[in-house]
Amino acid sequence: MTLLIILGGVMALAVAMGIGRFAFTPLMPLMIRDGTLDTTAGAEWAAANYVGYLAGALTVGLFSNDSRRGLGLSLLGIALTTLAGAVVGGGPTALAGALLRAAAGVFSAWALVCTSSWCLGELAHRQASHRGAWIYTGVGSGIALAGILTWLGGQQPASWLWLELGLTATLGAVLVQLSLRVSALPAVRAQAPAALRASPRTSPRQLSLVLCYGAFGFGYIVPATFLPAMAREQVPDPMVFGLTWPLFGVAAALSVAVVARWLSGWRRRRVWALAQGVMAVGTALPLFTQSLWALAASAVLVGGTFMVATMAGLQLARELAPANPTPLLASMTVAFAAGQIIGPLLVRALGSETWAGLDALALTSALATAVLLVTAAWLWRNPRSAALQPEPLQ
Numbered sequence: 001m002t003l004l005i006i007l008g009g010v011m012a013l014a015v016a017m018g019i020g021r022f023a024f025t026p027l028m029p030l031m032i033r034d035g036t037l038d039t040t041a042g043a044e045w046a047a048a049n050y051v052g053y054l055a056g057a058l059t060v061g062l063f064s065n066d067s068r069r070g071l072g073l074s075l076l077g078i079a080l081t082t083l084a085g086a087v088v089g090g091g092p093t094a095l096a097g098a099l100l101r102a103a104a105g106v107f108s109a110w111a112l113v114c115t116s117s118w119c120l121g122e123l124a125h126r127q128a129s130h131r132g133a134w135i136y137t138g139v140g141s142g143i144a145l146a147g148i149l150t151w152l153g154g155q156q157p158a159s160w161l162w163l164e165l166g167l168t169a170t171l172g173a174v175l176v177q178l179s180l181r182v183s184a185l186p187a188v189r190a191q192a193p194a195a196l197r198a199s200p201r202t203s204p205r206q207l208s209l210v211l212c213y214g215a216f217g218f219g220y221i222v223p224a225t226f227l228p229a230m231a232r233e234q235v236p237d238p239m240v241f242g243l244t245w246p247l248f249g250v251a252a253a254l255s256v257a258v259v260a261r262w263l264s265g266w267r268r269r270r271v272w273a274l275a276q277g278v279m280a281v282g283t284a285l286p287l288f289t290q291s292l293w294a295l296a297a298s299a300v301l302v303g304g305t306f307m308v309a310t311m312a313g314l315q316l317a318r319e320l321a322p323a324n325p326t327p328l329l330a331s332m333t334v335a336f337a338a339g340q341i342i343g344p345l346l347v348r349a350l351g352s353e354t355w356a357g358l359d360a361l362a363l364t365s366a367l368a369t370a371v372l373l374v375t376a377a378w379l380w381r382n383p384r385s386a387a388l389q390p391e392p393l394q
Helices: 002-021 024-034 039-063 067-087 091-125 129-152 158-182 204-234 244-262 268-288 292-320 326-350 360-381
Strands: none
Touching: 002 067, 002 091, 002 129, 002 158, 024 039, 024 129, 024 158, 024 204, 039 067, 039 091, 039 326, 067 091, 067 158, 091 129, 091 292, 091 326, 129 158, 129 244, 129 292, 204 244, 204 268, 204 292, 204 326, 204 360, 244 292, 268 292, 268 360, 292 326, 326 360
């Protein structure tokens, strides 16, 4: 049963993040190639998804007492919005496309929080909290799957790829729903101690967690949004530039597996700090050269750390609020969403101006690097945290 819960979480996050959240990243350069979207509309679609993700984080509290229902609804929404992506583009349907990306952002945020709440809670009640890290391999696996599909099918029209990804999301949503039903616990559960059932006010430790998570959202978003498009500027062949996104996803999945297997004794804050420090190297690389090898290395460094940071942050949130982690998870997701909105908006606001020889993309990447380094240092110096493998709830 424990394995079924983990597999359900992996599939849920693969659909939610790999497809619902990030499918547009490798598809955008293909849509631009097909003439169904221009760069301006693409940036607006991306921004709409970030705004939707923020809205989802603000409203996920609706499911604080029923994460299963939230997960089921969100995965259904992701499947439908992805399928609908096959019939929209620029021109008259540009607004419809932006609305679809906004809706997908809402559903992705719901799915991330509800999956974390459901899976980590179920594993804790089964005395298997130490296996919770494995569910986060789903994000990288989903990104890799979407990236490989768009890479192998790069000669197809982008609309066909939207359809294929939509059908994949539908299958994933059905499998997760089956997992939710089969793994349901008996109605009567052991009650947590009264001290844990209480809902404490936000503590300074929780606030620092929220701020660092928001900085992480700002730090990773430039490469996560623009890497395939930057690679396309170097090599227009989709069989070449399309590889950056599968690399990103594979690195994300493998890094989580490595941490879960070999760094289980590390403190969560230290794992998170190390991840953000390495990510800073990845965001800094394109500042020095935008050759294909540097972009590939950036994809590996950022892809190989962003889910480790996510995993460590969300697990730490559950440790600080074991009875009902959903409000803290939601607050962290709001901060993350706000951070990732600021990144593209800053690129757009700076426009074509250059500052100290840096264009908008480079200047934003430099700022992201600085923010990541500062928060990594803060997380590393604060040792107050349990190990990555927490004590199970009694």
